[in-house]
Amino acid sequence: MYGRTIVRPNRMTTTTISDPKATVLPLLEGGTWPRASEALAQVTSLPIPGTKTEAWKYTRVARLFTSAYTAPNAKANVALPERLPFPATRFVFVNGHFRADLSDALNVPVGKVIGALGQHFDHPLVKQHYGTLAPVNERLFSAMNTARPTDGLALVLPQGAALQQPLHVLHLTVGSTQLVQPRDLIVLQNGATAEIFFEHVSGPDAQGSLINGVRECLVGQGASLTIHKLQRDAERVTNISDEQVHVYGDGRYSIDTITLGNGLVRNDLGVSLAGPQAHAELSGAYLLNGMAHCDNHTYIGHDVPDCTSDELYKGIMAGKGTGVFNGKVYVKQDAQRTRAYQSNANILQGDDAKVFTKPELEIYADDVKCSHGCTIGRLDEKGLFYLRSRGVSETEARRMLAHAFMTDVLERIGNEDWRKHLAGLIDAKLEVL
């Protein structure tokens, strides 16, 4: 697998190299964004995670480094999907590059930043916070991203500001074997509010592409950030992401991650509750069939007293689908009166489907109420029987029960329009499961 033969033109000799990172390194060199050279050095030194790496035990990524990637094509022609069935400002990124020609024009008032990150490094807050939350010295993929990000969303809202309407950030991946590295920065100052939809869609020709994103979010005191993430990438497309969030006192961060694609997905999500009364709400749903693989890694750090977190992830695995969940709740010493709840429920529907789950608690304070639960099972036989006895076909009955199983997650989503939209997408996915 490793050890390919490459020809080095300057010496004109054939050398067998053992560094599989040669498949990505040429595309990472020459990055001009802050911390790029530091990150590049880390890419060279950090190992590719293998099955012996605890955090990547169930998700094999070594094969991603077996063939070379190409640079993301900014000019690709794309057919835009339908708009969301409710008002939202649409920003389109094609292969990670911002496409003003396809995006809604927005009159951004002074003081706010809403646009492509690459164009806003002159803003003091962007400069100040970029690269501070996602460390480059631990995680190879984050280092790769930081070495040469493609582009992404920059959102800075000053004190008390709000978005006029939600943002819909649409990432389209077209063309094969590209290395696309979206990079977002969201800074909400005290009391600001934002709601953003991130949608990943890839064309059927995107096979072999690797989307490797990093997002940093700062939620100031009393600010509120709501992120909706919809992942619908095609088969043989890999979507790896790292989202690091800091929530200050009385701040609120809420995210729902809905994975309906057919490729390999890995979502790292780290939330640090850094001020009292901060709250984090994490929800996730994954419906996997075919060879789909979805790995959700979450970390919630209760760094100070009086914070709350609530986490619910649910999934249905059919075909050869594999679901992985690793949730960690970390309560620091003296983070008293912490309330943390974590739950993961899974349904296996195929003989070859698999699930690996690891809900962890690490607690160093005593006045806490923390609990986690996880279940793995199948659809309730009694419920099936009940529906069958009332003349509902087995397929239909299964679909109804599966939909009901997912309802818990949907009900946590505050935006009713989005909830309805998702319910439709989930139903469509259940049809093929």
Next chain:
Amino acid sequence: MPQDTDDILREVTSKEYAYGFVTDIESEKAAKGLNEDIVRFISAKKEEPEWMLEWRLEAFRLWQKMTEPEWAHVHYPKIDYQNAYYYSAPKKKPVLNSLDEADPELIKTFEKLGISLEEQKRLSGVAVDVVFDSVSVKTTFQAALKEKGIIFCSFSEAVKEHPELIRKYLGTVVPRTDNYFAALNSAVFSDGSFCYIPPGVRCPMELSTYFRINEAMTGQFERTLLIADEGAYVSYLEGCTAPIRDEHQLHAAVVELVALKDAEIKYSTVQNWYPGDKDGKGGIYNFVTKRGLCLGDRSKISWTQVETGSAITWKYPSCVLKGDFSIGEFYSVAVTNNRQQADTGTKMTHIGKGTKSTIVSKGISAGLSNNSYRGLVKIGRGAKGARNFSQCDSLLLGDRCGAHTFPYIESENPSAMVEHEATTSKIGEDQIFYLNQRGIETEKAVSLIVNGYCKEVLNQLPMEFAVEAQKLLAVSLEGSVG
């Protein structure tokens, strides 16, 4: 335990980090360090046959290639394996004439634990009178066991007397390559217990190492092998509630259980080894590999443990559920106080159809200690209709201790049902207040609440053991509240 507590404390605290020990009887001691000659020396001392020596040597060679595991949530200075003695003949304890000569602190602990006077004498090294001589106890029980065809003897004896059984089962549940400490144990194991229950026999009494003479000093590398043949039943007790002081710092034991068709093994452990002093100096490192194999259909293995001692506990009594419809159970109470560290749990590997497992783990942390539950539930592709239920609760007494849960759950069979739940909370102040109101002082109230919290596990212990274990919990948590 003839020494004064203070003496022991002084000895332990003044001692440098030496994992070995010094005995006065020069001729009975192997040289320091670990190499093939030492392994040969141990084997020769035990007059073992050639195959046993070969088995040990191979284990030693494997061990040399392995590295010490670092994944557990425990911290300790690096162990220098070459700076220790691996064989020493048992030390003779000085014999006291009466209990009055024994350490009064020790007697007080015994009284709290409710240990009988005769037992107290035996434990504190007082010469016991003829009636209670353990030799006679041993012979009475051994006659009863022999009648049923049960073999219960020391491991060394079994190597000589029952080589066919040892060769058939040794290392089949915990292979030498299993982990670093299991490999080390396989190379240098000192002694231990061997037990075989013939087909269809229900062992008439709780088997305990207590009844076996010569067990006083099985050494730091104990090895236990227990086989229940078809349809047999045995309940086995290990350890005791009395505080055990031991000069070895590292203990790496291996326990292997094999249950054939329809057999049932119940294995109960109460561990109360020296946990080190308040500042975390000294104390036993308890790195144990325990595993049971439910080989036959409908077999059952049940582990129950009450862990209160040791400075560091690294222990995962596990079940491999190979036979169809076999059952594995794990009930555990782990208490850590002061600077103790425990990383304990279980592994349930479901291979056969209709296999079931239950995990109930109760962790209690106090002082500056860290208590972790680490478990694996693995449902294999063929484990149709497998079922698991796990419950891991942690109770925190004090704001400087830690309680952690690391459960791994893997399922590859759609018909399996797996449930896991865990909670972590503080001891209820309202409950303490309620008891205070009724005239029960805080320390007693805590002990009552903790006992109620652990009831599910303590109920699994044989009766007398359970009573002692309850008292032990109270003693272990002394001074942790108020």
